[in-house]
Amino acid sequence: MLLDIVSVFPDYFSILNLSLLGKAQADGLVEVRAHNLRDWTHDVHHSVDDTPVGGGAGMVMKPEIWASCLDELLGMPALTVDASAQAMANATADLASSFSSGYAPDYQPSSSPADDEKPVLIFPDPSAPLFTQAAAQELSRHHHLVFGCGRYEGIDARVGQYYAAQGVDVREYSLGDYVLNGGEVAVCVMIEAITRLIPGFMGNPDSIVDESYTGEPLLEHRQFTRPTTWRGLSVPPILTSGDHAKVDRFRRDEKLVRTNAVRPDLIEKLDTHSLDKADRKL
């Protein structure tokens, strides 16, 4: 998988060279390229932003710099001024459709080989739909992801609109209901969530099977290791009983009780058919 990241602070992405992602890069499973947006500027000040049209605080990132950069990374033909104006005129102005995580009005997550080869253009944005494990799963099947990190008040809205109208698979995602200074940290989070799902990434593939948010939307049970008694605290005795059925039952009960207490919204999403008789007693 090729991951192109565009930012005015490409140094943020040096952490992706550490740990499992560092090893995956060394093994050739993933390639991370962090680009500096300012490399696509032509003015002496390398400026990437301007004041918001319509007024207001802060600065907005200029569309033409982003387009020079993204045309290159997405392998789009360079446009003449006339063709560019025509493309803008063709760009869909359907606002409601651009408010789902995909810009294309008929966007359907797909895993067909042809689509996997197409790059996906991703903009982190606190005003976008949530980035979920399901989104990470789907994105892990693509071969080329391009991330555009906005700073200040964000990127001119026509950039995403333009590439969607050119047939690019454009997505916007938020991590949650809080505001970060820019998209860089959000992109690090997304990349970690996506790449660990690539087949061969994990030394032990089982470790991504039995996790929270995959399959049934239940939180994980607690984990303990030796010593079985530590500072007067013992691990639950069932876990040392050697009775695997009882251990499984104990862990499943923990997942259900914990999810109900901490994330009742996830319990609402549970498919009742997946509950067994013992679950229903809880």
Ligand code: 6GU
């Ligand atoms: Cl994706 N970007 C920014 N700037 N802030 C966020 C976010 C993204 N998700 C949550 N807060």
